[in-house]
Amino acid sequence: MRAILSGVHPKKGKQSLELELIDVPFAVENLAMIFMEKNALTSLCIPIHRRVRNNMVRLTIDAQKFTFEQPGQSEFSWEMYFTFNVEDQHYLLQVESEYVSDRHQLTLDSYFQFNSDAQDHALFDIHTQQTRTDFAINSINLTQDGLTVTGYSSINGEPLVNQTLFLENHATQTVYQYSDTTDLLRGIFSITVPVDNLTENGPFNVYIEYDFGQQHVRQRVILARPLAGQRVSQVQSGGQVVRISKTFNNGIAVETVPPVPLSAKVAAVGRKAGRVKNVVHRLNQKVNTRYMKWLFKKGHRPFDATTIIFESFGGRQVSDSPLAIYQMFKKLYPGFRFIWSVERETVPYCKANDIPYIVRRTTMWVRTMEKAQYWISNARFPAWVKKPKYLTYVQTWHGTPLKKLGLDIENVTMPGTNTAAYHRNFVQEANRWDALISPNDYSTQIFRSAFGFKNQILKVGYPRNDELINSTADDITAIKQKLNIPLDKKVVMYAPTYRDNQFAEKGKYTFELPFSLDDFQQRFGEDTVLILRMHYLISNALDVSAYGDFVYDLSSYPNISELYLVSDLLITDYSSVFFDYAYLQRPILFYPYDYHLYKDELRGFYLDYEKDLPGKIAQNEPDLLNGVAEYLQQPDMSNDPKFQKFYERFCAINDGLASLKVVNYVVHQIETQH
Structure with missing residues (x-):
């Protein structure tokens, strides 16, 4: 037997719900609907007195009775269960849904929607404490x-x-x-x-x-x-x-x-020619990818010398935990062969810093990748990159999860894929990893479920954070001097995430600053500088040239840990950067200006965003500026109870030796295989 929510109709300030009952085997009686709130586990039972026709039933609810006072809770998500008796037996069915409603205002500062989850079960969602503006x-x-x-x-x-x-x-x-x-x-x-x-x-x-x-x-x-x-x-x-x-x-x-003048129309002809050139470039990329796939399928034998390949963010950087592990390897085991897999635009950086490299998507790259014995990466390789049986793949990942990952993303909106394909590819790739690095128990549990991961997890902390534990005051001064940041000024860093629904094209996302740089400078410009750290997927560069030595756009700076070290305050929204920054026990201010849209329509969160964060939440730009002013007067959070509770849960494992532990793991693999 099935119960399906098939319609919702307004009725004198209330909502009339229609349910269709399918495959009813017996006469049913004592009908009722039980609503269960997912977070507070509160329930409401509403008897059903009206049977419309055949197996259609109807009940009326008052949405305003589905909210209640619960500290820290402004959103209510009610699951729906149809309950009935057959003779002396009591039955309970979770209601399915074929109906997804629009957004309906309940009051000036609250609204409701009827939705369905990934299993097509009905949800009645109410959002309160919305802005009245x-x-x-x-x-x-x-x-x-x-x-x-x-x-x-x-x-x-x-x-x-x-x-x-x-x-x-x-x-x-x-x-x-x-x-x-x-x-x-x-x-x-x-x-x-x-x-x-x-x-x-x-x-x-x-x-x-x-x-x-x-x-x-x-x-x-x-x-x-x-x-x-x-x-x-x-x-x-x-x-x-x-x-x-x-x-x-x-x-x-x-x-x-204004109307386009003739000269601009002529110039547009040149732009069209440029677009044709881009199309040809993309066609060449497709042909090259097919050739790469063919090369990976050819048989290869491993190098005689132990060779370790490092890659960070798809070859766009030499950074993050792979870099920390590489540097530790260079100090302790310089006799091994180390090679970085990089995109062509990263080559000048490698040459300037004497870093051995191989350019991705070349014949030599395929040969080197396939003949190496170890891969160490913080992101996924393309599915067509073949992993040899003799190779050990260490996945460092790149952050403690706040947003849903992998199998836990119910609706994937990224360009170039769909939900089923994304889930399938994610699990296939994850189970090529022989070892996955985790920073805490929280992440370990999520990695197991979100990745469908069945192999070894190294719960040692992220190697990239060793620098945060081991750096001194003199190190911080040296970094500021390298970045030309005045030593006598405080530093605020703004590091937001990208939004899955703000893509310009496959692999590129757009972003607009959600606060006024003029207002920020007017209030804090005398003794403070602002660092902007945009996500690497953001495609549009921000023009901050008008703000002189007040704003530093360091989005492409390779070592974000150095930016953490020089910052007195972090502002973020849903980026996992705050998990790492918390190691420094400095203040963190959250500015989720599109929180309700992001939570409801995009990935969602693992944590309770309103309860579990280690800092205050700014709801609007005035809140943001006031929060900055307050936190700049409170540089040390080591005595803040809420912050310390977060620190113990997410940061306590890192002793500054994570990179050494990963190196020891790889060396042990090398020794046992010889």
Whole structure:
């Protein structure tokens, strides 16, 4: 027997749920729905009194009764179970779902959705403590008539009236106002803003005002979903182009582009030729990959001399734990042969630092990879890179997991793959690793489940963090001098993650700073500098040339541990960098400006983000600036109870000897195989 949530309908401020019962073998009675909250393990039981027809049943719930006071909890996820009796036996079925709802406002600062998990089981999710300054719309499009915005015209059954849309240019204080509202569908309003008369380039931000009960409300218009599928540009009658885009925090920006002059059109011909060149380059890459696959399938015999291949982040860097292990090997066992697998753009760095290398995707690279006895890498090799039977593969990985990994990612949105293929490839690659390095028990458990990993785990800590344990004050001074950072100034580092839903193309992601550098400089510029450390997958370089010696963009700096050492405060969001930075017992400030979108629509988290972090969470830019001011006055967190609890759980294992322990493991393998 199965119970399926097939529909949800609003009813006088409440929600009417329809369930379809399939394969009902007997007469059932005493029907009820049990809702179980996943985090607090609270339950609600609602009797079902109405059977509509055949095996359809219906019940009504009040979403506002599904929230409760729970310290640190602002989100509630309810699983749904259908319970019934057959004669004297009691049965319980988890409800499946064929219905996924849109986002529905419950109050000005809360909303709910009906979703389904990876097993297609129904979930009733409620999000509270949302910012009251945002209004989530359904869609936004540009047409010949103008900019059309659609949204719900009620909040939990109470109507919104006098909706008025505003386009505001904050630079010039110009405001365009429109209130010609129509009903697109029952419960959905539509406002079309004529844009032919926009006389400034913009950008214009979009706001809405309306009356709700006894309140007059003004909010920023946001779009929680991507712009994909919506029309984001339109040529107007005067030849200018109007465009819409999303800001870093889901706001809407409208701007106009003047008509394209003839000279620019001629220049575009050259750009098209460049694009043709890029297409040819990609075709050559595909042909080369096929050739590489063929070369890997040929038989190889190992080198006579013990050869160890190192690779970091797919050959883009000489860095991270592989570098720490390499340096320890060079000190203790210089008689072995060490070679770095690198991309061509990394070659100048290798030459300048006397690092032996081989360029990836070349014939010599295949031969060297296949004849080596050891691979040490912090990321996955392509699936077509064949691992010989005589080779030992040590995977250092590259961070303590905060975001879901591997099999634990229920919905993969990365370009160039899908969920099933991603899971399959991940497990196949992971089980080629003979040994996987773990920094703590928490990571070990996740690696086992997320990677489907069945081989050896070396719980020794990350070798890259040895530098954090062993560095002295003189070392830190030397690093600052190398980076030209004034010794008399404090250092704040901002190191965010990339977002899976902000990709520009396969392997490239975009990013926009979620705070004003001008405001940051005005408040802290006299005695503080700011380091920007973007994720290596971010494709768009940030232009900070206007900020002189206040902002340092060190995104491509190879050794992030040195950046940790010179920083007095770390600001991050969902990047796992804070697990490493915590070794220094210095303050960490979290700025998850898109937390609810990121948690719900992307990977999700292993930790309880609102309870388990070692520092404060800034909800908006004023919070961020105040948090920076506070933490710069508190440089040592060794007496902070919450921080120390985190430290004991995630950092206590690292004694500064992780690289030595990995070297000893490899040397033991070498000795036993001879």
